[in-house]
Amino acid sequence: MNKVIVGVIGAGRIGRLHVDNLQKLPSLEVKAVSEAYLNEELKLWAESQGIGLLTTDTEIILQDPEIMAVFICTPTDTHAELIIRAARAGKHIFCEKPVSLSLEKTMEALRVVGEEGVLLQVGFNRRMDPNFRRLKQLVEEGELGAPHVVKITSRDPQPPSEAYIRSSGGMFMDMTIHDFDMARYLAGSEVVEVYARGANLIDPVFGRNGDIDTAVVTLSFQNGVIAVIDNSRQAVYGYDQRVEVFGSLGSACADNCRPTTVELSTAAGITRDKPHHFFLERYSQAYIDEVVSFSAAIQLGETVICGGNDGMQAERIAKAAKESLETGLPVQLPLQTEVEAC
Amino acid sequence: MNKVIVGVIGAGRIGRLHVDNLQKLPSLEVKAVSEAYLNEELKLWAESQGIGLLTTDTEIILQDPEIMAVFICTPTDTHAELIIRAARAGKHIFCEKPVSLSLEKTMEALRVVGEEGVLLQVGFNRRMDPNFRRLKQLVEEGELGAPHVVKITSRDPQPPSEAYIRSSGGMFMDMTIHDFDMARYLAGSEVVEVYARGANLIDPVFGRNGDIDTAVVTLSFQNGVIAVIDNSRQAVYGYDQRVEVFGSLGSACADNCRPTTVELSTAAGITRDKPHHFFLERYSQAYIDEVVSFSAAIQLGETVICGGNDGMQAERIAKAAKESLETGLPVQLPLQTEVEAC
């Protein structure tokens, strides 16, 4: 099969991560990278990765007929517009989450994607984590029977910078959105009600910026599943990412991953490794597998593992969670058929 | 120290369990047992346990001046009245949970207990489980810093009988009440809001009786702690009893207990023991330790580990959870100082 020639838009942390992975894969090739803020370090990096073209002009990528797909790795507020431009240029699109901070913009972007008939994959990388894939497989194969309860523990090791907090869209849109997608993925249904409790317990910087750092969110699904997510911006012992699905025939738990299996026993106690430090370590395989899956979808003309509608649904839940937090009341979500289809 | 001479009121499953334990302890002695429905089996059992008196007349126990304390192990709807009678007779009281299904009756009973100056211990045995005590100790010693989130998984292995369901007061009052108490115990604060989601997913017998079998309850505490409890009436793999406390300095999880530590590895997979079957096995040590603690409180004139107010608070939460389930809305609980003190 022919390689999928791609352009990467945005060379921040996540853009460079994707390039590093893409260049090791036999099915893809990065032809060009665009980045608004070029510097020497980036140039050296691009050279070491064998990138032919490093530019500040995204249009060069969009107009290159050889490039079949683009990776949108820019700040969130540019996603929707870039999706529209890329779709109009006939490129398949891999876009980091969230699609946008505005449901209207997201729906507009999805509409254009639909019109142009290109593929759009949203970067909910955790769907490809081997542990959570195994949970999904157990659900789908019926090993757990009818699912009743989904429990997600999702805690970051430390808070982001204040600059990041300000432009993040808030904890639900920035952090919990991964968990909303995971809950939908595992429940196999759509959310009909959201109830969120949150607090600012860790650092006043969150409160100062109208945000929270601790939350418990209950999701009620159309098929009766109840999901519960607890989040913290600071788990001092490391990145805590556990998921459990309980059903009529059993339960399955995905525990944290650790650097080694070594257990140390001394007079001071019995100790094992902390979980992997953060998402780059914990989800390193998932970041690879999601782009392998994306390129296979392009090559085989299949659907992506996580599309525009998945992105939009997670955003709807995040928005409802924010409303619930503000009103103190559960928020109903109209059934999917009642909103404009994407 | 002198032995604490006790009478046991009610010789059902839990009453006989207490007698079995009491008779092995050096600090207590069961002088008499009363039970409304006597049969041959009970007589043989009482004999084997060396019980001097087995009677249908509870008054004999209450009037015996040698008996210092009574264990109330009768059906829930008799608890409050028996507490009042025992308190008036000057007996210390160990009463199984809940104190009653009516907050008014509970408060009346507590009022009389207060007037008579006797001790009342409510049978929230899980407080004495070695695993949960260790959690409590970690919280109290500050190892976890300020507590932020308490998570309780509490699932029974199989549903009770329809007769039991009918008189149980509903899942929140019968089953979750233990978890409400555990959440209060670990959070070290009082609940100010309850939000409950529930469903009838396991067996229509629950729905037929106006009850649920699956629930997720969120509790908000005055000190900012958020607790979340998930319950099921049927975990096919056994009695699932796990608790986790997450705080500013760390997290502590109490896992299930199992009959053995053996792990079996075959071509079919890697298998370990299911959790202990049900509460009699899982909490066997807690059932002993709670009565040891009760007798020590009597002998030393100390307060009990779990008193009448604890019983009432858990009932208030259960009642609010039921209201939340029915209305679909969070229910506020007035601060403790606003209700009549006990």
Add this chain to the structure above:
Amino acid sequence: MNKVIVGVIGAGRIGRLHVDNLQKLPSLEVKAVSEAYLNEELKLWAESQGIGLLTTDTEIILQDPEIMAVFICTPTDTHAELIIRAARAGKHIFCEKPVSLSLEKTMEALRVVGEEGVLLQVGFNRRMDPNFRRLKQLVEEGELGAPHVVKITSRDPQPPSEAYIRSSGGMFMDMTIHDFDMARYLAGSEVVEVYARGANLIDPVFGRNGDIDTAVVTLSFQNGVIAVIDNSRQAVYGYDQRVEVFGSLGSACADNCRPTTVELSTAAGITRDKPHHFFLERYSQAYIDEVVSFSAAIQLGETVICGGNDGMQAERIAKAAKESLETGLPVQLPLQTEVEAC
């Protein structure tokens, strides 16, 4: 069934442990305890346990026609003679391990037991540990197929006193003897060769007394099983007692037992409980179950779980291990049929 009336000879740590357990069991009753060195503490203890007779004269116990069985809990060098006297007096016998430090004395004692037709149970309590029983059950039910390798880790938390070391008979006879019995029990065969390596790595007190504190022993069994035992007199993290059986259809491992299941996660690391401190905690249930089993054998006329031959075989292996350590060569053990039958 009638209670088994017993006398206990020797009221040191292990004798008192047995009395404490026996007095809680419905099937046995301790009528008398003899102890060479009586003091006030012992008298108070006997009173608290409801022991009718505390004496320095063992003969009173042996001559009491009501006493059906004796527990021999005296120092090892008195075991063989007491077994002979008790057997001649027609008492069933529970004797702590080892039967003696001399194979000749052990065989003489077993001969008398055989002549008198009384039961003799040797206190290899670990056979009744729930974890190791489960291993045995898996072997017997064929879950592991043909057993190939047995691995035993057996490490004490700290060295005994020098006085104890002097009279212990050496590490193999005092400590490893339990592991030799466990290996025989799980292999289901007899040892044909012993190879022992040992060293004095922990404390010079062992070397001063001609003993070792660290050992690795390989046992070859008639049925092809190879067992390997590693011992240490000092595991600073607690009592390390693990056993593994590997066979043609799988493997089963019994891990250590711990006071609680709590795992603590902090910035300093992920910590769980150390193993139970020592044998009294780890094998508390086994100490109960072995005497229940002994009383049942008496009441039902069945064979004991661990008899005189088991005691003698373990002593033969211990003796061979010592010889191997001294000569640096493997030591062959003649097949069981070639030694005088017991």
Add this chain to the structure above:
Amino acid sequence: MNKVIVGVIGAGRIGRLHVDNLQKLPSLEVKAVSEAYLNEELKLWAESQGIGLLTTDTEIILQDPEIMAVFICTPTDTHAELIIRAARAGKHIFCEKPVSLSLEKTMEALRVVGEEGVLLQVGFNRRMDPNFRRLKQLVEEGELGAPHVVKITSRDPQPPSEAYIRSSGGMFMDMTIHDFDMARYLAGSEVVEVYARGANLIDPVFGRNGDIDTAVVTLSFQNGVIAVIDNSRQAVYGYDQRVEVFGSLGSACADNCRPTTVELSTAAGITRDKPHHFFLERYSQAYIDEVVSFSAAIQLGETVICGGNDGMQAERIAKAAKESLETGLPVQLPLQTEVEAC
């Protein structure tokens, strides 16, 4: 730093594995591959990997002045001669284990390597396994105090082919040799005595070829450490690779690695993943890390993590183990200073 240009000699399973890894690493580049038996499949593979030259003539690689290092991945009986030829050609050498089946040949090869001053790394890849590296680190940092006992469990999932068995040099030279190296690595000392017990319990094919399939080997080290290794050619539950180091200040255990952390709880039991299937999966990271380490040693002029002497010492132990098995006696190994230095 300049890339290390390498040639790979032998394109069997392990040769291709190395090429796959080398081509993904920025510090190395495979210029040529030689293989005696070329076929279409190999040509396609070489093309897909971007290998410029695929030849049957090893001499082309050895004479290429641009090639700085060779990987010897041919059958064992060619290793020594190829090492000599490569060393004479001035190439640094990475050679798969064992160096040879004859100690004389190995020593001759090491002599030439020493004369030519090239680097020789022997492929004991497990030294780079993250779990075992952590054990080594704990030993070196003194966390375990003085090491006393090393325990290695090393079991293959299924037996190799009869053809493989015939040319393998026997289980000790083919399989246990990895464990001998690991024991030396962790004990930090040299072996002075070897005692081996082995049996043919799994498949008669081993016995037919004068080999065994089950073994327990005890190694005594000059510094007092005792190591014990148990091996099986067939662990039906997967590749069982566990190592434990016990010392004066504690113990550290490296457990098996598994594809996921998921635990499944059903009415049938509590199940988790089997260990990784075999060495390609379990040691995938180690295979990468050992070549990264090799290229760094070349680039920085440092010593390799595992050199010719390490290869020779492991072979000496394997040979002694075979002799012990045949004679039934422990075999002494003269101290390292007494053999010709390498």
